[in-house]
Amino acid sequence: MSTRDEPPLAQLHPDVEALLEMVAAGVESGARVPLPRLTPEQARADFDASSPLLDVAVAALPHEAALRLPMRDGERIAARLYALHRPDPAAPLPVTLALHGGGFVVGSLDSHESLWRDLAVRSGAAVLAVAYRLAPEHRFPTAFEDACDALAWIGREGRNAGLDPGRVALFGDSAGGTLAAGLALAARDTPGLPRPCLQVLAYPGLAARQDSNSYRRFGRGYLLEAETVAWFFAQYLRDEADRRDWRFAPLEAADLAGTAPALIVLPACDPLLDEGSAYGERLRAAGVSVTSRIVPGMVHEFLRMGNVVEDALVVRAEIADALAAAFRQRPAFRQPALGQQSASADA
Numbered sequence: 001m002s003t004r005d006e007p008p009l010a011q012l013h014p015d016v017e018a019l020l021e022m023v024a025a026g027v028e029s030g031a032r033v034p035l036p037r038l039t040p041e042q043a044r045a046d047f048d049a050s051s052p053l054l055d056v057a058v059a060a061l062p063h064e065a066a067l068r069l070p071m072r073d074g075e076r077i078a079a080r081l082y083a084l085h086r087p088d089p090a091a092p093l094p095v096t097l098a099l100h101g102g103g104f105v106v107g108s109l110d111s112h113e114s115l116w117r118d119l120a121v122r123s124g125a126a127v128l129a130v131a132y133r134l135a136p137e138h139r140f141p142t143a144f145e146d147a148c149d150a151l152a153w154i155g156r157e158g159r160n161a162g163l164d165p166g167r168v169a170l171f172g173d174s175a176g177g178t179l180a181a182g183l184a185l186a187a188r189d190t191p192g193l194p195r196p197c198l199q200v201l202a203y204p205g206l207a208a209r210q211d212s213n214s215y216r217r218f219g220r221g222y223l224l225e226a227e228t229v230a231w232f233f234a235q236y237l238r239d240e241a242d243r244r245d246w247r248f249a250p251l252e253a254a255d256l257a258g259t260a261p262a263l264i265v266l267p268a269c270d271p272l273l274d275e276g277s278a279y280g281e282r283l284r285a286a287g288v289s290v291t292s293r294i295v296p297g298m299v300h301e302f303l304r305m306g307n308v309v310e311d312a313l314v315v316r317a318e319i320a321d322a323l324a325a326a327f328r329q330r331p332a333f334r335q336p337a338l339g340q341q342s343a344s345a346d347a
Helices: 014-029 040-054 113-123 142-157 175-189 213-218 226-236 240-244 273-285 311-328
Strands: 063-070 076-083 093-099 126-130 163-173 198-202 262-267 290-295
Touching (some): 063 142, 076 142, 093 175, 126 142, 126 163, 142 163, 142 175, 163 175, 175 198, 198 311, 213 273, 262 311, 273 290
Parallel strands (some): 093 126, 093 163, 163 198, 198 262, 262 290
Antiparallel strands (some): 063 076, 076 126
């Protein structure tokens, strides 16, 4: 894949280019089957199996707890809490609600565990990673509602679990970034939801239609294939009307004013680049504080490629620094001596 005539930002990093050439060779030889040719179950297994090969291993933290969070329909979904020490209701920790990517079809607590551990270590805050329910078994808007209910749980029970509902950030990559952006809008408008102090959107999907210049330019041969995105959305959406719903496409929201400050991280060689840039521009126009970071030479999913390119770890550190700074700007909650209740999550 030649990049000689590309502008500097879009010149692939040599290590990333080598990875893409390896992926292309695997597909050509038949050793690797593209996700759209797999069943959702096979795609999930393939995605989880490839994740440890791409990312650095991060050792288990001193405190890691498996939770089951209650959802509005009576189900409980899995979650994991990562922290440098056991959370204490008397001095609750700030918390990042983490939503994994994977097109709403693949991705899991396991696929992103190294990323979540790394963010917890580098930011000093707790990370609550949520296994929202996946399509096609659970179509839109289940994933979004699960994310809302996880945030509501922090607001309702976080203090008793040693988490500070006054110091909450949102982090999502890819489809998780879609959910995080929508969740920031919901938190602005929904009584009872904690108001996040920061939304970190890493290469998020934000548009109703995938017809931007960056899709045409990077939609084939740059890891995230346009064909794969179409397959994901065919699994996730109930009908075409869902595309215009801001919970799927936050760019469709009529008003972005009053949402949390945003850090938007965009690889320069990603089909989602243009919609991420457009969302940042709309947030700024609405008076929201926005930091946009376009990372040269990177492709979709690069934050989970610590074994491939050092830039992944550098940007992860920058994200953790931004989280820590946002938490410092909020006063810490102090638990009252009386009236504590037990948290309604199954450990």
